[in-house]
Amino acid sequence: MFREQRRKQAADKLAVGVEWRGTDDHVFTTGWGEPIHPDTVSSLIATVIKRYNSPAQGARPGQPLPHARLHDLRHVHATTLLLAGVPVHVVAARLGHADPSITLGVYAHVIRTAEASAAEIFAQAIGE
Known part of the structure; x- marks a missing residue:
């Protein structure tokens, strides 16, 4: 998973070119290489849990995930x-x-x- 993420970052870096603002020490970055703010990731986790617990299609899970x-x-x-x-x-x-x-x-x-x-x-x- 981390190797795939690193490949995606390398592709982003090539696409952005000289405007790339990142370093190689962050796993998750914006499309221009800056670190993602932790609150952004926390809100994404809440969204993923909500979608898992109440899927748009199919049955709800037998054991829903708690808020995290x-x-x-x-x-x-x-x-x-x-x-x-x-x-x-x-x-x-x-x-x-x-x-x-x-x-x-x-x-x-x-x-x-x-x-x-x-x-x-x-x-x-x-x-x-």
């Missing part, structure tokens, strides 16, 4: 990594947190859940 923002995907990513046992300092680096204590503060509830699971696994391992 772009920022919610960040939380899903961090939560999934932490519950999978990825160390907090690694998750903090992926999120761009300067200090893992920021990650610990935001995701303390997830870490407590993971700790409870670890305790249960340990108890089973020692035969309790």
